[in-house]
Structure formats: structure tokens, C-alpha cells
Amino acid sequence: MPVKQSTGTQLEELSARIVAIERRLSSRGTNGSERHGAEKFNSYCSQPEVAEMKFGPEVSDQRARLIRVMSKKWLNGTVLHYFFFDGGLMGTTGAEKDVVRRAFDMWKDLGIGLEFKEVGSRNDSEIRIGFLRGDGAWSYLGRDVLNQGKNERTMNFGWDLTSHPGEIDTALHEIGHTLGFPHEHQNPFAGIVWDEEAVYAALAAAPNFWDRDTTFRNILRKIAPDTIEGSEWDPDSIMHYPFGAGLIQAPEQYRNGLRPEDGLSGKDIEQAKHFYPTREEVYPELKPFQAALLTLGPGEQINFAVNPESTRRYRFQTFGDTDTVMVLFEERDGEFRYVKGDDDSGTDRNASFRVRLREGVRYVLRIRLYWNFSSGDTAVMMW
């Protein structure tokens, strides 16, 4: 699992946010757009800081690279439940919620294997969406949302999403983070040469009022090359900010500004389908005491149907030298809900858990391989 933040870091993050909110609310820049209104100003998305995964010296660079690429992504087939804060400071009008709902539908309509479902209770949700004005637009990255408390937001929209038809792109962008996609302008292969002081100065002003650290973290810092799959820079990505003139020195054609195309780019769609391909509907069945071989490449996933013939506790375990994430889902009211999971990435042990299964209930076991570091067979078994 991603490394949790220490309480100290969370408090620092929180107090920095409160200060920033107060500054934004006392200015006129409390509404704006991340990707629109570039002529005047841009309000940018500021992602919350989460500690990087650290590995021991026994974990090779290549192994660490694959773990970092995969660790924020969801297991394909996961149903992600989203909840809107209602009323109070966090709440909003129905029209704004509709913009977010449409953005979820647009990602889903690409034909990806994830499902999105709105729920009325925060306890049933993985994604909790607030509309706290002045707090900017942001989302945690992929599975990091699971590390947030049930009363916490995992995504926020700090300005009115109905103020401009193009605000659907802000919703698409934040959902992109929730699906595990980082900022494209921080792609180390982008080759952007910044006028760094101009960037710091632009972001320190309205409507963002970012301190230097926030600007560095969200714009100037290159994402470590080993967390990016593929290398091609996509300036039209929904995960790319627009930039005004004078911030980019090179490539030369962006000196007068860079404005991504509206909507999801071809590469956004390709990446989404790569990590979350359409699901096959019939899974092979995993039966007690019968090992099933895992012939997976890095990043690939296999799904098994589990139909227990008696109600009792079972153990699930992978075998062989692998890094895997293994999660069991139970069918409830026609959809699969998380029951139990384990992630052995970056460790010597194997993914394993015990869980009580009920006869007559249908389960699905999903296994995503990060890394297979021997040529020997790997397998999964339940007993």
C-alpha cells in the first residue's frame, strides 16, 4: 500500500491549506477555471502531498519502477463509489453535481473496465467530493484515496463548475487523478524549460496565491522518470495545465503560452484503456487446493471466480518470487464490493490473507502483477 503520511505532515498540509483558503477568499479570485479563461488567469489544481514509497536496497531499480507505476492504479473491474458532500460549506447545487456526474460518464464511456457509482452515504464511498469554495480543485492520486478518513474529502472543486461549459474539463482532470494519472506537464520527458522565477511569480499572485513549495510540487518538479510509463509528452492531455505567455522558455513554440485542446486527448484515452481494459465477462474458477498458474506480464491482471461450496474461513496466497496486489470482492446487490486484499510489493513475502466465505455467495479474486523477478512459475491457491 502507498506509504501513509505522518500526522505531523497532515497537520502541516492542513494548516497550509487553511492559510491559502483565507488568502483566496479575501481576494476576488475565488472563481475561475483550471483550463479556461487563460486570457486573464488560471486557477490551477494543487494535489495534496503524499509520502513517496521507499524501498530497501534489496529492491532493484527496475522492480521499484514497476511498483511505482502500478501502485496508484486500481485493480481493473473495481467499482468506485462516489459521494457528494451535501449542505454546509462543502455542499453545492445539483447543477454542479451534474457536471461531475457527466465527467464520470465520459471516462466510463471510453469503454474502461472500472465502474463508477454514486452513493448517498460517505461510509459506502471511496471517493468523497466536496465543493469548498476557495480551496481550489484537487484530488488524491488513485489508491491514495483509500488512506483518507471517511469524513475527509478526496476531491474538491473550489470554484463554480457551472460558470463555463468548459468546466467539465476541470472535473475530467480531477477524476483523472483519482484514476491514478499524474500531471502531464511534470512528465520528465516533456522537455519543458521553465522561466522558473516567472512561474513562481505568476503563481504567487491571484487567483492561486501559491507559496514556492506548492508551485514547485505542482509545476516545476519533474515526476521521477521511473513513475511514468512510456515517454511521450502529450501537451493536449487533460492532465496538462494551460500556461500563459512568458512561463515556458522551450520548446520555443510555447513561449507565448500553451493551451491544451479541450477534452480527453487521444493519449489520455489510450492510457485509460491500457490500465483499465474492458473486462472479459467469464472468469476461470479458482477451486480449493488447486493451484492456478499466473502467467502475467508486468502490470497485467488476472481474475478468478470463487464460488465456495461451504461456509468457512479460507486462505488465499500467491506463490513464487513476485510482487502482486491481490484483492477479493463479494457480489452484493449485483455489484462487486471489496472484502479483503493484500499487497506484497517491495517485500520478500507473498500476498496472503484469511477470510470467511459464505456458501452460495459469488466472489471474484483479482490479482495484478507488478513484477516477477525469477523465471520460475508463480501461482495462486486457496484452501
Ligand SMILES: [Zn+2]
Ligand atoms: Zn491536477
